[in-house]
Amino acid sequence: MSAQARLALGSAALLAAVAALVASAWLLAGRRDEAARQARADARPLSFAPAGVQEVIVEGAAGTAPYRLSRGRPAWRISLAGGAAADRTPADGPADAAAVERLLAELAALRPRAAIPEPLPPLPAVGLDPPRARVTLVLERGSRLVLELGDDHPFDRSVHARVRSEGRPATPPAELLLLPPGSRERLAPDPSALRAEPER
Numbered sequence: 001m002s003a004q005a006r007l008a009l010g011s012a013a014l015l016a017a018v019a020a021l022v023a024s025a026w027l028l029a030g031r032r033d034e035a036a037r038q039a040r041a042d043a044r045p046l047s048f049a050p051a052g053v054q055e056v057i058v059e060g061a062a063g064t065a066p067y068r069l070s071r072g073r074p075a076w077r078i079s080l081a082g083g084a085a086a087d088r089t090p091a092d093g094p095a096d097a098a099a100v101e102r103l104l105a106e107l108a109a110l111r112p113r114a115a116i117p118e119p120l121p122p123l124p125a126v127g128l129d130p131p132r133a134r135v136t137l138v139l140e141r142g143s144r145l146v147l148e149l150g151d152d153h154p155f156d157r158s159v160h161a162r163v164r165s166e167g168r169p170a171t172p173p174a175e176l177l178l179l180p181p182g183s184r185e186r187l188a189p190d191p192s193a194l195r196a197e198p199e200r
Contacts, residue, residue, distance in 0.1 A: 044111060045163040045177060046147060050104035052140045060133035060149075061188040069100055069194065076100045078194055094196040103194070107135065107147070107187060112177035113158050120176050126160035127151030128176075133188035143167035149184045157181040 056069040066081040076095035123129035127150030137145040144167055150160035158178035179187075 044109065045161075046107050046110055046137070046145055048108060048137060048139060048145055050101065050108050053104055053137050054140060055136075055138035056100070056103070057136040057138070058133070058188050058191075059136075060131065061190055064191055067191045069095055075196075078191060080191060095194050096196045099194045103187070103189065107137070110147075110179070110183075110187070112161070112179055114178045116160075116176040116178065123150075126176070128160060128162060133184050135188050141167075147187065149179075149188060152181070152184075153178060159183040 054071050057066065058069075059066040061067070064080075068079050068081070070077050070079070076097050077093065078095040079092040128148055131148035131150055133149040135147045135149070137147075139145070143165065146164040146166060148162050148164070150162075152159055158181060161177045161179045161183070162174040163177070164174045
């Protein structure tokens, strides 16, 4: 084999090795990106234990006044902030413990459909400044988790949302999320759905 043929063969082998390295790096990067996307999808934006929630404050629920669910001993209680909705629902009384626990379980298990990538849309454009509804969880040591719910996405009716922490150290900036359709109504329900049935 001539020197020129050996040189051509060596160059071809080197090119093949470089191409294999580039393909491997591209596949690994794609897998890392996919793993990161999957991790974001699997993450629960509200990290809390339902048993540690002392109060749930709901604002903007289906045209009603803000209301508060307070963990009592032995039972949950509901109280409205007065005003507009007082004629529709009694202002203060026992809450349906099973309904409150279902709400807390749904909030704890909440998983977004997607995180909105940069550049983020302006908050007023997605109904988050001010939010259409807000659910605040008051935890045992006084820290708060705040779920803000905005407008429906025009494409698939996913709900724009973001989560903020108050009183927790080193919290990262809130990212914008897309929650499943109907999340605003389920996670910020009308207070009548959480009241205990009157005893007969």
